[in-house]
Amino acid sequence: MKNNIVLIGFMGVGKGTTARKLAELTGLYALDCDDLIESLVNAKVKKIFKDHGEKHFRSLEKKTAIWLEKNVQGTIVSTGGGFYGVDNLKSIGKVVLLHGDFDQIIERLLQHPNAAKKIKKRPLLQNMGKARELYERRLPFYREVADVEICVDERKVEDICNEIMEKLALKKMV
Ligand code: S3P
Numbered sequence: 001m002k003n004n005i006v007l008i009g010f011m012g013v014g015k016g017t018t019a020r021k022l023a024e025l026t027g028l029y030a031l032d033c034d035d036l037i038e039s040l041v042n043a044k045v046k047k048i049f050k051d052h053g054e055k056h057f058r059s060l061e062k063k064t065a066i067w068l069e070k071n072v073q074g075t076i077v078s079t080g081g082g083f084y085g086v087d088n089l090k091s092i093g094k095v096v097l098l099h100g101d102f103d104q105i106i107e108r109l110l111q112h113p114n115a116a117k118k119i120k121k122r123p124l125l126q127n128m129g130k131a132r133e134l135y136e137r138r139l140p141f142y143r144e145v146a147d148v149e150i151c152v153d154e155r156k157v158e159d160i161c162n163e164i165m166e167k168l169a170l171k172k173m174v
Pocket of ligand 1: 009010011012015034045079080081082083121122123124
């Protein structure tokens with residue numbers, strides 16, 4: 001198994017923010033799967049969904065997962081909310097589930113100064129009823145693939161990172 005740290009969890013739970021803070025604290029690099037996909041096809045996630053559909057996006061996630069396993073080491077990898085479904089997830093690194101209550105995730109997202117943009121860019125967050133169903137459907141699968149689960153509700157990113165570092169025995173650089 002590669003020594004990456006793979007952050008999974010529902011949309012808006014703070015995977016990217018946590019990955020960047022963890023990178024700052026550990027001196028490791030952070031990579032984001034959606035950024036990799038967007039650069040691979042030179043299009044935003046929203047446009048990929050619109051022009052080619054979700055199935056195509058999932059195939060790009062699979063391709064990215066294979067690339068990560070083959071080429072990336074010692075890195076913190078933040079993923080999209082559906083990336084947990086790739087076949088080789090556990091071969092990329094230690095899987096950390098960031099878990100939060102659905103209502104709290106959405107509440108926090110709505111309080112963000114860029115809330116409208118953050119919601120608009122996520123095709124699967126356009127209908128809150130469907131998003132809640134998706135959350136409930138995915139939760140057992142997230143838990144099944146995770147090596148470690150961290151609760152993010154009402155916690156600061158530093159606190160979340162400290163727990164991840166403690167659980168994975170990562171050294172602090174700063
Ligand atoms: C998705 C989550 C998104 C993005 C895409 C699909 C999902 O990433 O990959 O819109 O299936 O949950 P975030 O989890 O960063 O929002």
